Amino acid sequence: MKLTANLSLLYTELPMLERFAAAATDGFAAVEIQFPYDTPADELRRALDDTGLECVLINIPAGDLMSGGKGLACVAGRETDFEAALAECVEYVRVLRPHCVNVLAGRAEDEERSSALKVLSSNVQKAVTQLAPLGVQVTLEAINTFDMPGFLISTFDDMRRFTESSAADIRMQFDIYHMARMGEPVESLLTNYGAQLGHIQFADVPGRHEPGSGELNFERLFAAAEQSGYQGWYGAEYRPEGATSAGLGWMTKYQNRSN
Incomplete structure (x- = not known):
């Protein structure tokens, strides 16, 4: 079992560039960053090299999604904005060399759902076309609608249907927290579909803590x-x-498998 520290949520008591050393000291073998774009890529690369950590995952920039907007990837009329976000992501990928890049679908009204899925499909294809030659697996995740109302891909079936119907090589990113919040049968889904997943993330429910x-x-x-x-x-x-660091007692069960 290989554990990564998500530096967007963990070690936030430290500046971003100091979080790498803290994660390495605590026994993590790798890190992921939701949106690394506020820090120059070469500085992040230096922090990875100095600590011997791998970069496992980053997200494509999502526009106004995190501040309550619809985002980019499924929004008609914002295709050019998504292409610019993808171009920025590609530049970071060339430096950070992540294993996976995640696409956040974005929000859509119920009546927009069909057209939004078509826009998302087109944008995902663009992402795969540019990222696959760089050795990157593109992923897409379902996000619960309690934390993010209106999110287009919110259930496991939403995620599975989209990835299975896509002509592009995209894999499911399974977030245990989001699926549990949606009342999904998490254990049976992991049992039946684990081999098809591109990445797993986790937090406890309901507080999204350790x-x-x-x-x-x-x-x-x-x-x-x-x-x-x-x-x-x-x-x-x-x-x-x-x-x-004080809340990492849970790691002792998995320490031998995380290095």
Whole structure:
């Protein structure tokens, strides 16, 4: 089991460039960053090299999505903006060399759903066309509608249908927290579909804090994923209840498998 620290949510008590060393000291073998674009790519590369960490995943810029807007990837009329975001992502990919790049679908009204899916499909194809030659797996994730109302891809079936129907090579990014918040049967989904996933992320429910802080049995969930044949990384994408390092007691169960 290979664990990554999501530096957008973990170690936020430190400046971004200091989070790498903290993650390495705590035993993580790799990191992921939701949106690395506020820090020059060469500075991030230097932090990776100095600590010996790998970069597992970044997201394509999502426009106004995180501030309550619709985002870019599924929004008709914003195709040029998505292409500019993708171009910026490609420049970071060339430097950071992540394993995966995630596409955040964005929000759509119910009556826009059909057209939004077509826009998303076209934009995903553009992403795969540019990123696959760089050795990057493009992923797409479902996000719960409690945290992000109106998100276009919010259930496991939404995500599965989209990826299975796509002509592009895109894989599902399975976020345990988001799926649990949507009431999905997380353990059985990991058992049945784990081998098809491109990336897994996790946080406990309902508070999106570290494992052990809520309702989920991570021993069973991680075992289900591994027994399914999943070969990828597990991204710790949660909001620590206190200082990040102080809340890493859960890692002791998996330490030998994370290095």
